[in-house]
Each structure stands twice: as structure tokens, then as C-alpha cells.
Amino acid sequence: xxxxxxxxxxxxxxxxxxxxxxxxxxxxxRRGEILALLGPSGCGKTTTLRLIAGFEPPDTGTIExxxxxxxxxxxxxxxxxxxxxxxxxxxxLFPHLTVAQNVAYGLPxxxxxxxRVEEVLAxxxxxxxxxxxxxxxxxxxxxxVALARALAPEPAVVLLDEPFSNLDAAxxxxxxxxxxxxxGAADATAVFVTHDQEEALSLAxxxxxxxxxxxxxxxxxxxxxxxxxxxxxxxxxxxxxxxPGEARAGCVRCALGEIPASCPFDxxxxxxxxxxxxxxxxxxxxxxxxxxxxxxxxxQLLKVRLDCGxxxxxxxxxxxxxxxxxxxxxxxxxxxxxxxxx
Amino acid sequence: MLLAPAGLVVAAxxxxxxxxxxxxxxxxxxxxxxxxxxxxxxxVLARSALLAAAxxxxxxxxAVPLAWLTARTDLPGRRVWAVLGALPxxxxxxxxxxxxxxxxxxxxxxxxxxxxxGVERLPEIYGFPGAALALTLFTYPYVFLTVRGALxxxxxxxxxxxxxxxxxxxxxxxxxxxxxxxPAIVAGALLVxxxxxxxxxxxxxxxxxxxxxxxxxxxxxxxxxTPAAILALMLVALTAGILVLEGRTRGRAxxxxxxxxxxxxxxxxxxxxxxxxxxAYCGTLVTLALAAPVGVLAFWLVRGLLQGESLRPLWAxxxxxxxxxxLAAAxxxxxxxxxxxxxxxxxxxxTGFVERATYLGYALPGIVLALALVFFGxxxxxxxxxxxxxxxxxYTVHFLPQAVGATRSALxxxxxxxxxxxxxxxxxxAAVLATITAPLASSGILAGASLVFLxxxxxxxxxxxxxxxxxxxxxxxxxxxxxxAFFARAAAPSLLLxxxxxxxxxxxxxxxxxx
Numbered sequence: 001x002x003x004x005x006x007x008x009x010x011x012x013x014x015x016x017x018x019x020x021x022x023x024x025x026x027x028x029x030r031r032g033e034i035l036a037l038l039g040p041s042g043c044g045k046t047t048t049l050r051l052i053a054g055f056e057p058p059d060t061g062t063i064e065x066x067x068x069x070x071x072x073x074x075x076x077x078x079x080x081x082x083x084x085x086x087x088x089x090x091x092x093l094f095p096h097l098t099v100a101q102n103v104a105y106g107l108p109x110x111x112x113x114x115x116r117v118e119e120v121l122a123x124x125x126x127x128x129x130x131x132x133x134x135x136x137x138x139x140x141x142x143x144x145v146a147l148a149r150a151l152a153p154e155p156a157v158v159l160l161d162e163p164f165s166n167l168d169a170a171x172x173x174x175x176x177x178x179x180x181x182x183x184g185a186a187d188a189t190a191v192f193v194t195h196d197q198e199e200a201l202s203l204a205x206x207x208x209x210x211x212x213x214x215x216x217x218x219x220x221x222x223x224x225x226x227x228x229x230x231x232x233x234x235x236x237x238x239x240x241x242x243x244p245g246e247a248r249a250g251c252v253r254c255a256l257g258e259i260p261a262s263c264p265f266d267x268x269x270x271x272x273x274x275x276x277x278x279x280x281x282x283x284x285x286x287x288x289x290x291x292x293x294x295x296x297x298x299x300q301l302l303k304v305r306l307d308c309g310x311x312x313x314x315x316x317x318x319x320x321x322x323x324x325x326x327x328x329x330x331x332x333x334x335x336x337x338x339x340x341x342x
Numbered sequence: 343m344l345l346a347p348a349g350l351v352v353a354a355x356x357x358x359x360x361x362x363x364x365x366x367x368x369x370x371x372x373x374x375x376x377x378x379x380x381x382x383x384x385x386v387l388a389r390s391a392l393l394a395a396a397x398x399x400x401x402x403x404x405a406v407p408l409a410w411l412t413a414r415t416d417l418p419g420r421r422v423w424a425v426l427g428a429l430p431x432x433x434x435x436x437x438x439x440x441x442x443x444x445x446x447x448x449x450x451x452x453x454x455x456x457x458x459x460g461v462e463r464l465p466e467i468y469g470f471p472g473a474a475l476a477l478t479l480f481t482y483p484y485v486f487l488t489v490r491g492a493l494x495x496x497x498x499x500x501x502x503x504x505x506x507x508x509x510x511x512x513x514x515x516x517x518x519x520x521x522x523x524x525p526a527i528v529a530g531a532l533l534v535x536x537x538x539x540x541x542x543x544x545x546x547x548x549x550x551x552x553x554x555x556x557x558x559x560x561x562x563x564x565x566x567x568t569p570a571a572i573l574a575l576m577l578v579a580l581t582a583g584i585l586v587l588e589g590r591t592r593g594r595a596x597x598x599x600x601x602x603x604x605x606x607x608x609x610x611x612x613x614x615x616x617x618x619x620x621x622a623y624c625g626t627l628v629t630l631a632l633a634a635p636v637g638v639l640a641f642w643l644v645r646g647l648l649q650g651e652s653l654r655p656l657w658a659x660x661x662x663x664x665x666x667x668x669l670a671a672a673x674x675x676x677x678x679x680x681x682x683x684x685x686x687x688x689x690x691x692x693t694g695f696v697e698r699a700t701y702l703g704y705a706l707p708g709i710v711l712a713l714a715l716v717f718f719g720x721x722x723x724x725x726x727x728x729x730x731x732x733x734x735x736x737y738t739v740h741f742l743p744q745a746v747g748a749t750r751s752a753l754x755x756x757x758x759x760x761x762x763x764x765x766x767x768x769x770x771x772a773a774v775l776a777t778i779t780a781p782l783a784s785s786g787i788l789a790g791a792s793l794v795f796l797x798x799x800x801x802x803x804x805x806x807x808x809x810x811x812x813x814x815x816x817x818x819x820x821x822x823x824x825x826x827a828f829f830a831r832a833a834a835p836s837l838l839l840x841x842x843x844x845x846x847x848x849x850x851x852x853x854x855x856x857x
Binding site for chain 1: 497499500502503504505506507508509510517518521522524609
């Protein structure tokens with residue numbers, strides 16, 4: 001095991017009858033790191049989380065938590081012996097216990113218990129709410145209680161299952177920042193599951209993309225966004241334009257001209273360009289027409305049809321912009337990612 | 343629109359109680375105080391409370407393990423055990439009582455079998471031990487059903503959270519699962535306690551002087567019937583006290599399923615080598631509460647037939663039972679509908695009062711209700727006295743809470759937006775009720791009706807006191823035969839009654855399984 005790895009999965013598989021929910025997954029989470037398991041619903045990400053927690057046994061492979069083997073060919077440690085903290089999608093707060101009692105649940109009896117409860121409540125900005133019952137709190141507060149409860153026994157890793165899905169959109173961004181701060185202040189290692197790429201990119205140190213039961217790419221958010229390993233990953237992580245072209249000597253020739261590209265080979269390719277890599281200028285002599293526009297305030301997404309027939313999306317600033325129906329000139333700023341033609 | 347029928351229902355619920363108060367005070371405050379403070383009255387009060395406490399505690403102790411075994415473990419044949427475990431509910435307690443007396447009493451089956459060995463006397467079965475045993479065996483299913491339902495509906499992530507926080511299986515059960523079950527246990531225990539207090543058959547047959555028996559004896563023997571009314575009022579006070587106590591214990595925890603996502607089923611606990619003791623436990627319980635009583639009845643039936651007992655007069659009584667129970671089920675389900683809709687859809691002070699008023703049925707034991715209606719009918723409504731109508735009225739008042747409860751929980755499952763959609767599509771409130779609400783809640787309404795049918799079939803005291811002259815039901819036949827210790831004559835109607843009640847019970851259990 002490499003130094004500082006708090007969670008490690010090697011060749012882990014899990015089937016339900018004929019359905020292979022998780023196939024030969026390899027993962028590693030370093031101490032103090034936040035890993036996002038990103039994927040569409042049904043890709044096996046929640047099952048992976050439950051395998052780490054010990055709610056499901058793997059069919060094959062080994063799982064290590066905090067440097068100890070917790071699941072393998074002859075080993076299966078029950079959840080209570082694994083030192084994992086879990087934050088459930090529905091929070092699963094014990095309705096018959098107060099906030100403080102919920103947080104104290106996983107702590108050993110003794111003099112230090114009360115002090116630790118106070119400490120964790122302060123960490124989660126829940127001072128003064130210890131005597132409330134869970135149903136008397138707002139959604140965001142309930143979520144922080146769930147996090148505080150999981151952090152209290154100082155687990156090797158905190159597992160979070162779709163932690164923001166029960167919150168409304170306006171609250172989500174704020175809660176995300178708070179969560180990041182709390183996890184950082186607690187110096188915790190965390191794995192969280194999400195289907196929202198924005199959430200994964202903004203919160204995680206490392207993102208593992210899961211498609212159809214396997215991890216297809218693990219990378220820091222910037223690498224993942226700019227150097228996706230496959231067209232599927234590119235499409236799932238952010239918006240992507242694909243243009244057919246011909247690669248030669250680090251450049252791709254396509255409908256938008258000669259574009260520098262990261263491409264180790266020559267031949268027929270699909271060039272992927274992020275919408276913000278395209279520059280539009282209003283020009284009656286341009287080679288494209290604006291056919292659609294979505295305005296978001298901080299930026300806008302324009303749908304452009306090139307005269308050759310291809311349709312691309314371009315992201316522009318929040319300025320007055322270009323009207324639908326206008327002719328434009330399309331320029332490329334930045335590099336494309338080329339994938340061999342399927 | 344709904345308030346008018348609901349108000350009518352409330353008036354019907356309150357009328358017997360008011361009349362009981364009036365009748366109790368007929369002899370003036372002096373007589374009231376005299377009867378109230380008599381040493382014998384206080385002893386009756388103590389005996390009733392003791393019996394209720396003992397039966398409730400024993401039922402919880404017996405039913406919770408059974409519910410857990412059948413809902414959450416890999417017990418072999420757990421579905422079958424779940425059905426068998428609930429079936430003792432169809433055995434009327436007075437049938438259970440006479441089975442107990444005929445099997446274990448003096449000159450009963452056991453003593454007869456042991457006679458060759460010189461056994462002349464068996465330990466006393468009459469009184470407290472027999473009454474407590476019989477009532478526990480035939481009422482524990484109330485706790486079993488509510489707790490099993492709660493175990494099946496519980497959010498599994500709570501137990502998983504406890505496990506991930508370092509609790510083992512046993513600790514998780516006691517610190518998380520059991521507290522979650524508390525509302526279900528209390529609800530079931532409440533039914534058992536109220537049933538025990540209102541039970542008339544067992545305490546009469548086993549000669550335990552609790553309220554129900556004492557009230558009946560007073561009514562039958564004494565010329566002055568005011569003491570009977572006062573005793574009845576005290577019993578109402580006792581049941582009301584228990585209801586208030588239950589309301590207090592609810593605490594401030596908010597219990598409801600928090601999950602928004604798809605419901606997962608909780609994992610099953612492997613029993614391993616504990617499988618055999620668990621099977622033995624279920625087997626013993628089902629034998630005592632179901633197999634043995636039916637076996638004893640079959641024994642008496644065969645013996646009676648061999649001695650020339652005839653089955654023929656049975657059919658008229660069976661038809662009367664089914665007819666009266668069916669009528670009561672239909673009327674009660676209909677009366678419950680406006681109350682349940684008001685309680686679910688129009689929450690407020692008035693509607694809360696309406697709903698709570700219907701729970702008076704729980705606080706009015708059958709014998710008390712019957713007595714109140716006898717007094718009232720004889721004095722003010724001789725045209726209704728001793729008619730089938732008054733009997734059905736008594737059944738409706740008595741069993742309305744059951745129908746309201748079932749209808750209410752079914753209505754809670756119907757989303758208001760569905761009704762609103764129908765309104766938006768141009769249907770009026772009445773049309774929406776008929777075409778949307780009632781069909782969607784039909785399973786609950788039907789469940790309520792089945793429950794009322796089942797309990798009416800078994801009902802004894804009100805039937806005994808209010809039946810029109812010559813109107814014989816299975817219950818009254820069994821009663822008159824057992825009261826004279828003609829066990830062989832009681833066996834056939836008992837078995838028929840159990841068979842007829844098992845049908846709606848089976849429908850109720852099937853419905854639970856389909857969920």
C-alpha cells in the first residue's frame with residue numbers, strides 16, 4: 001500500500017444476479033483528500049460506496065481502509081469495525097435522539113465524550129442546536145448534523161452518498177462550500193458520490209468517473225475537464241463539441257480550420273472543443289449562423305450552425321452578445337482534444 | 343358539505359356517554375359517592391387495572407420477538423409463521439376462555455386424562471392466572487401486527503448509520519431499532535389494554551371480578567340499576583385515562599420515513615444456530631394460541647356428535663351473525679369516510695375534535711355501550727328498543743375507530759395533487775370523491791370494513807344485551823351453551839365462527855403481503 005492511502009480498492013467486483021453492478025474497480029484515496037465518484041444513475045457508484053462502508057460484500061477483489069484489509073477473499077469486516085463515517089442521502093438522523101445525542105452516538109462513554117460533541121458541533125457551525133430534535137432543523141442543518149455525527153469518532157474516511165441531492169438549488173452552492181470547509185477543518189479524508197459534474201469538479205481534489213460499473217478515468221478536476229480519456233467522459237464532464245477531422249503533427253484540420261491538438265498519432269479523428277474555446281465575432285461575411293441562444297447571466301451559450309452543416313456550441317461572456325439569425329465568424333482559442341475515429 | 347354527516351356521526355358517538363352520566367346521577371350525588379367509594383368498587387378497579395397491565399406486558403413480551411423473527415430474519419417459513427401468528431385474532435376471547443376451562447379446569451380434559459393416575463385436582467385455573475393467560479394468547483396479535491408493520495416500513499439507513507458509527511448488531515437493535523418501534527409497540531399495547539378492560543367473555547367464564555363482569559352481574563341481579571351505570575362510568579374513566587396516558591408518552595421525536603428516494607428493504611439477519619430455538623418459540627406460541635384451541639374444539643365437536651348433538655339449528659344463527667356483521671361493516675365504513683376525509687384533508691381544530699370524538703368508541707367498552715343504549719332505548723326510544731337497528735347502531739359506535747383508522751391511513755397515501763388535478767379538469771368535489779378519492783382509498787376502506795366485520799362477528803356483550811328477542815347469533819349461542827358448561831354444544835358454533843372470521847382476516851393479511 002502506498003504511503004498515506006486511506007482507502008484502496010483493487011479489482012473489486014459485485015454482481016446482483018446477472019447484473020454486474022461494479023466491475024474490477026481500482027481506486028485509491030490519499031490522506032486528507034476528497035474524492036468524487038461521478039457517474040450517471042445506475043453506474044454503480046453508490047454500490048461502490050456501500051462496498052467500502054461494508055454494507056455489501058464484494059464478490060472479488062480487496063478493499064483496504066486506513067491501512068487495514070477490510071474485505072478480501074477470506075476477510076469481511078462488518079461496518080462497525082471499519083472506522084468509516086457515512087453520510088446518507090436522506091441523512092438517516094435518529095429521530096428519537098437530540099442533535100447532541102445523535103453526534104454522541106458513535107463516541108465511547110466517558111468524560112471526553114461531551115467535550116468531543118461540543119467540538120464537533122462547533123466545527124459544523126451547530127452551536128446552540130444540540131438540544132433540538134432532528135425534525136426541528138432545516139435541510140442544510142440536518143445535513144451538517146449528519147456530517148458532524150460521521151466525523152465525531154474520527155473515522156479513517158467519511159463516505160457521502162449524494163450529499164446535496166435533498167437540498168434546493170439555491171442552498172446547494174453555499175452548503176457545498178461549508179462542507180468543503182468542515183471537511184478541511186477536520187482534516188478528513190472523504191469519498192462522495194454524485195451525478196452532478198459541477199458538484200464533483202468544484203468540491204473534489206480528485207474525480208473518478210464511473211460509467212457502466214467501471215472507473216473509466218481518475219484525475220484532478222482540471223485534467224479531467226481538459227484531457228478527458230474518452231468521448232464519453234468528455235460528454236459527461238461538461239459540454240463538448242465534436243468535429244470530424246484529420247490529425248497531422250500535433251494539429252487537427254477540421255471545419256474550423258487548423259487547430260493545435262493534443263494528439264500522439266496521425267489519421268482520421270474526432271476533435272473535441274469545449275464551448276469556451278470558441279470565439280464568435282458578428283460578421284456578415286462570416287461562415288456560420290447563430291441558431292439558438294441560452295442566457296445565464298454570468299455567461300451565455302450560443303448554438304451556431306456552420307455552413308458545412310455541423311452545429312457547435314460556444315460559451316460567451318454575459319454581454320449583449322449576438323442575436324439569433326445573425327452571421328458570425330468562428331475562431332478557436334486553445335487546444336482541441338483528438339480521439340481516434342470510432 | 344362533509345361537516346353535516348360528520349356532525350351526525352359525532353352526535354351518535356357522544357349520545358351514549360352523555361346518557362350514561364345522566365343515568366349515573368339519577369340516584370343523586372350521595373348514592374354516586376357511596377357506590378364509588380365502596381371497598382368492593384375499589385377492589386374491582388384494582389383488579390381491572392392489574393389484569394390490563396399484566397396482559398399488556400405479556401403481549402408485548404410475546405409479540406415483539408415474533409414480529410422481529412418473521413420480519414427481519416431468515417427464519418424458515420417466516421411468511422407462514424407471520425400468518426399463523428396473526429390468526430389467533432379470529433378466536434373470540436370467550437371461546438378461548440371456555441377452551442381453557444374445558445381443557446384445564448376441574449373435570450376438564452386434562453384432569454380426565456390424568457384421573458387413572460390418581461390426579462383428583464389440578465391447580466386452580468379460575469381467576470387471575472386463567473384470565474391473564476387466555477387474554478394474552480388471543481390479543482398479542484394486535485402488538486404483533488403493528489410491530490411487524492413498523493419493522494417492514496422502517497428506513498434501513500438508520501440501522502446502517504448505527505453500524506457505521508461502530509455499533510454491533512445487538513447494540514444497534516437496542517439503541518436504534520427498538521426506540522423506532524416504540525410508537526408501534528405503544529399503539530399495539532394500547533389496543534391490548536383497551537381490549538382487556540372491555541373484555542367480558544373471558545372474565546365471566548373464568549370468574550375474575552373485573553369491571554365488565556361486575557357491571558353485567560349488577561345489571562342482571564339488582565333491582566336498582568344505578569350502580570351498574572356508575573360502575574360503567576368508572577370503566578369509561580379508566581379507559582379514558584389510559585388513552586390520555588398514551589398521548590403523553592408520545593414525546594417529541596418526529597417519526598416518519600425521511601427518505602425521498604426509492605425504498606430499500608432492510609437486510610435479513612442470519613439466525614445460524616439460533617434457528618432451532620427460534621422455530622421452537624414460534625411453534626410453541628402457535629400451538630398454544632391456535633392449534634390447541636382448535637384441537638380442543640374439534641374434540642368436543644366429535645364427542646358431541648357421537649352423543650347425538652344436532653348441527654341443524656346452527657345455520658340460522660350463522661346467517662344472523664353474517665347478516666348483522668355485514669350490515670355493521672357497511673354502515674361503519676360509510677360513516678368513517680366523511681370523518682377520515684375531514685381529518686386528512688381539512689386539518690384544523692374542529693376536524694381534530696371530530697376525529698377524536700370517534701375514538702370514544704375505544705373508550706366505551708361493549709358492555710358499557712350496550713348498557714347505555716338499553717337504558718336510553720327503554721326510557722326514551724321504545725320504538726328502537728330491541729330492534730336490529732339499535733344493535734347495528736351499537737356496533738357502528740363501538741367499531742368506528744377501526745374503520746376511521748384504516749380509511750385514514752389509505753387516504754394519507756392519496757396525494758392531494760391527484761384530487762386537485764381532477765378538480766382542474768372540471769369535476770366538482772362530490773364527483774372527485776366518487777371517481778378519484780374513494781377508488782384510490784378503496785383498499786383501506788375495504789380493510790376497515792373487513793376489520794369491523796371480523797370484530798362484530800366476535801362481539802358478545804352488546805349482542806347479548808341488545809339483540810331483538812329471538813335473534814340468535816353464533817356468539818350468543820356459544821355464550822348460552824358455555825354459561826351452562828355444555829361444551830359439546832358450544833364447539834360447533836365456535837368452529838363455524840372461527841372459520842367465518844378467518845376469511846376477512848385472510849383478506850387483510852393477503853393485502854399486507856401484496857404491499
